Amino acid sequence: MSDKYRIEKDSLGEVKVPAKALYGAQTQRAVDNFDFGGILMPPRFISALGLIKAAAAQANAELGELEGEMAQVIAAAALRIAEGELLDQFPLEVFQTGSGTSSNMNANEVIAALAAQKLQRPVHANDDVNCSQSSNDVIPTAIHVSARLAIDEQLLPAMEQLQNAIAAREEELAHQIKTGRTHLMDAMPLSFAQELSAWRAQLEQGQQRLLDTCQRLCQLAQGGTAVGTGINAAKAFAGVFAEKLSQLTALEFVPADNTFAAISAQDTAVELSGQLKVLAVSLLKIANDLRWMNSGPLVGLGEISLAALQPGSSIMPGKVNPVVPEAVAMAAAQVIGNDATITIAGQSGNFQLNVMLPVIAYNLLQSISLLASSCTALAQTAIADFVVNSDNVAANLARNPVLVTALNREIGYSRAAEIAKRAYSEGRPILEVAMDMTDLDETRLRQLLDPRNLIQQQDREL
Numbered sequence: 001m002s003d004k005y006r007i008e009k010d011s012l013g014e015v016k017v018p019a020k021a022l023y024g025a026q027t028q029r030a031v032d033n034f035d036f037g038g039i040l041m042p043p044r045f046i047s048a049l050g051l052i053k054a055a056a057a058q059a060n061a062e063l064g065e066l067e068g069e070m071a072q073v074i075a076a077a078a079l080r081i082a083e084g085e086l087l088d089q090f091p092l093e094v095f096q097t098g099s100g101t102s103s104n105m106n107a108n109e110v111i112a113a114l115a116a117q118k119l120q121r122p123v124h125a126n127d128d129v130n131c132s133q134s135s136n137d138v139i140p141t142a143i144h145v146s147a148r149l150a151i152d153e154q155l156l157p158a159m160e161q162l163q164n165a166i167a168a169r170e171e172e173l174a175h176q177i178k179t180g181r182t183h184l185m186d187a188m189p190l191s192f193a194q195e196l197s198a199w200r201a202q203l204e205q206g207q208q209r210l211l212d213t214c215q216r217l218c219q220l221a222q223g224g225t226a227v228g229t230g231i232n233a234a235k236a237f238a239g240v241f242a243e244k245l246s247q248l249t250a251l252e253f254v255p256a257d258n259t260f261a262a263i264s265a266q267d268t269a270v271e272l273s274g275q276l277k278v279l280a281v282s283l284l285k286i287a288n289d290l291r292w293m294n295s296g297p298l299v300g301l302g303e304i305s306l307a308a309l310q311p312g313s314s315i316m317p318g319k320v321n322p323v324v325p326e327a328v329a330m331a332a333a334q335v336i337g338n339d340a341t342i343t344i345a346g347q348s349g350n351f352q353l354n355v356m357l358p359v360i361a362y363n364l365l366q367s368i369s370l371l372a373s374s375c376t377a378l379a380q381t382a383i384a385d386f387v388v389n390s391d392n393v394a395a396n397l398a399r400n401p402v403l404v405t406a407l408n409r410e411i412g413y414s415r416a417a418e419i420a421k422r423a424y425s426e427g428r429p430i431l432e433v434a435m436d437m438t439d440l441d442e443t444r445l446r447q448l449l450d451p452r453n454l455i456q457q458q459d460r461e462l
Helices: 025-033 043-062 066-080 102-118 123-131 135-172 192-218 235-248 259-264 267-293 323-346 356-381 390-398 399-410 411-424 430-437 440-450 451-456
Strands: 007-009 015-019 177-182 186-192
Touching: 007 025, 015 025, 025 066, 025 102, 025 411, 043 066, 043 102, 043 135, 043 235, 043 259, 043 356, 066 102, 066 123, 066 192, 102 123, 102 135, 135 267, 135 356, 177 192, 177 390, 177 451, 186 192, 186 399, 186 451, 192 267, 235 430, 267 323, 356 390, 356 399, 399 411, 399 430, 399 440, 399 451, 430 440
Parallel strands: none
Antiparallel strands: 007 015, 177 186
16 A cells, blocks of 8 residues: 555445544545535634533543543543644535534544554544544534634624724714714714714624523533434433533533434524624624715715725725725625525424534634624724814815704794705805894804704713
């Protein structure tokens, strides 16, 4: 046999495996069978598999299912994978067997090889590393664990960063008044701080939605084994496993209330994807508001100037585009598309097993990563340093005929509408026209039409 390959055996027979590979026959069969463009299972998912295998080994040792030294060595090898080592030993694509069995066996085979090297005796990928487990409970558990850790380590800190950046600009711009817009048309005034507070509130609500879903994300299928009955696992395994995993992650994981549902359905993953979609919609709204406010600079709104990060055209010299909001908008669109994929995958729980688990894992983790990066990018290169074009803002505000709304109670809607129409047609400030068309004195009109008084009526604690 060539020194490039070795022969491995499984229940189907012999397989040629690269000589230096730590994985074995079942992983190699999957490599040979699944060639769908090279999209590999995410590193965070593989890391979660390592955590699961380590916690399972520790639980099996405590319950007497594995002898102590064997369990200790398996756990140590699994933790190397959890820490991001040996990613080159995980060559499997997302589009594989729908249960994710290939990825589970990939982890089992690599860990078995590492443990065997340490012990200098055979370690069985199924009997030892996969003891008390099935792919059918490992992969749903890995989806929950990897997503929960990604939210905690990536997304929530990025959301906090963006909320803090917005809050800082709110304080800075509390007295800067601008023209409000509904239907993209001029409307009553508000302060920049009030406008930004809406963005912050969207993020705060999105954070609460995620935290609510995280309670269900911490309920794990592990212990249900093949179909939810827990065959080949000790009755106490699920509880002990959850304790060990909680110790490894510093998060509080618990057994699922119903392992049959946890294995056959992916409702929590679908719920999480929906919450991520809501956040994507919020970020898309913020990104598009920034694009509109930055539009121009001469014939757009020109209310703010975003930082010039790169040339905006290969043919028009001097053009600069709002590239970060545009990138965030595309990322949001991808997350919305991912949600559609996860929704379809979620309904593929046929009887006792969902058979689209790998694609659920991939899309969930991609969505979390995209949203975290989007929050960070907006915070650092859009919100923190946009400049208000005060002269443009003030000029537009002074010409806004919709300010006449403040006169409704004094002169009635119909009379106010006549004033607004004349101001539009003649291009005159509303104050001048109102002085011509009403008996109200200038002092009273200035008081009624003062934008500072108009926004104070609507003010709330920011």
